[in-house]
Amino acid sequence: MRSILIASQKRPSLCLILAVLLGLVLLFAASRIQAQAGPGETVIQKATQQFENAPLKTITLGNGLFIFSGDGGNITAIADDASTLLIDSGIDSRVTELSGAIYKATGRPVARLANTHWHFDHTGGNVYFGSEGVTIIAHENVKKKKRMSSVQDVPFTGIRDGRYPSQALPTVTYSSSMALHQGSQQLTLVNYGPSHTDGDTVIYISPANVAVVGDIFSNHVYPIIDLASGGSIDGMIQSLDRILAQTDEQTKILPGHGPLATRADLKDYREMLVEVRQRIKVLITAGKTIDEAVAAAPTKGFDAAWGDGYVTPEVFVRMVFSSLAGSGSAGR
Numbered sequence: 001m002r003s004i005l006i007a008s009q010k011r012p013s014l015c016l017i018l019a020v021l022l023g024l025v026l027l028f029a030a031s032r033i034q035a036q037a038g039p040g041e042t043v044i045q046k047a048t049q050q051f052e053n054a055p056l057k058t059i060t061l062g063n064g065l066f067i068f069s070g071d072g073g074n075i076t077a078i079a080d081d082a083s084t085l086l087i088d089s090g091i092d093s094r095v096t097e098l099s100g101a102i103y104k105a106t107g108r109p110v111a112r113l114a115n116t117h118w119h120f121d122h123t124g125g126n127v128y129f130g131s132e133g134v135t136i137i138a139h140e141n142v143k144k145k146k147r148m149s150s151v152q153d154v155p156f157t158g159i160r161d162g163r164y165p166s167q168a169l170p171t172v173t174y175s176s177s178m179a180l181h182q183g184s185q186q187l188t189l190v191n192y193g194p195s196h197t198d199g200d201t202v203i204y205i206s207p208a209n210v211a212v213v214g215d216i217f218s219n220h221v222y223p224i225i226d227l228a229s230g231g232s233i234d235g236m237i238q239s240l241d242r243i244l245a246q247t248d249e250q251t252k253i254l255p256g257h258g259p260l261a262t263r264a265d266l267k268d269y270r271e272m273l274v275e276v277r278q279r280i281k282v283l284i285t286a287g288k289t290i291d292e293a294v295a296a297a298p299t300k301g302f303d304a305a306w307g308d309g310y311v312t313p314e315v316f317v318r319m320v321f322s323s324l325a326g327s328g329s330a331g332r
């Protein structure tokens, strides 16, 4: 069983304190874990608590499509007469539960798994499925840049990850786009260049008219921009424009995190990113430091709708500021 490293685990005493604090939170406020999150908690600590404790939900979309949510990033399954094609695999500690839910929903074994990108909450189940002989598909940069086979730090989050065993790694990769068929559904896998990471895959499913867009879109949670993996705020906005051009008002858009969305929701998210980017650009042009930018609260007006997730307004501002200022490694 692989588990991701948290940067603070390098210091045993701090680790112990955090473990005790976590235990107390779980003991006394199990139903309000998110609300009890302390100010010093990192993105990874908050996200892991959530992903390990949220109920695993199954949504039936019809046409053999199912969505699973709760155990990390959102997961899609597409069943045909013989097998199931899976998009993303959740966190590693809940893969047995996920696998059971997939089989209960589809009645078909998983034969292929496509990852929207390399992050632990989308690829944690890869070890399990890869060990079962499932073909794993991802953008070529996941493999070329060794995102899963060497240690990776995600700035501002506390995530240190990437040493996956070989059976978890993609065995099929593509460069700009790739077509797959699963029963009556055609899947088009597309990479729009560096965005959330430099190995993002958007998957259009037709005729079901579903777009699985991974963490380029977090629905009502501020997103992570993985600057060390080639992500950028401008790349995310450019990818959103490409997705908006490929979808219509009826398209069901599945974000990496948060509920199933519409094109209108995606537009709202794009508007938020564009406005926050613009406000931070003004602060950078005025010569403000990253701390001064945080103090200026450039996410004001958006926090009620977007700031309640594991990426706090402060962390989001630091990511956008660093992306625009070209200092992606700061704050690791």
Ligand SMILES: [Zn+2]
Pocket: 117, 119, 196, 215, 224, 256
């Ligand atoms: Zn991600």
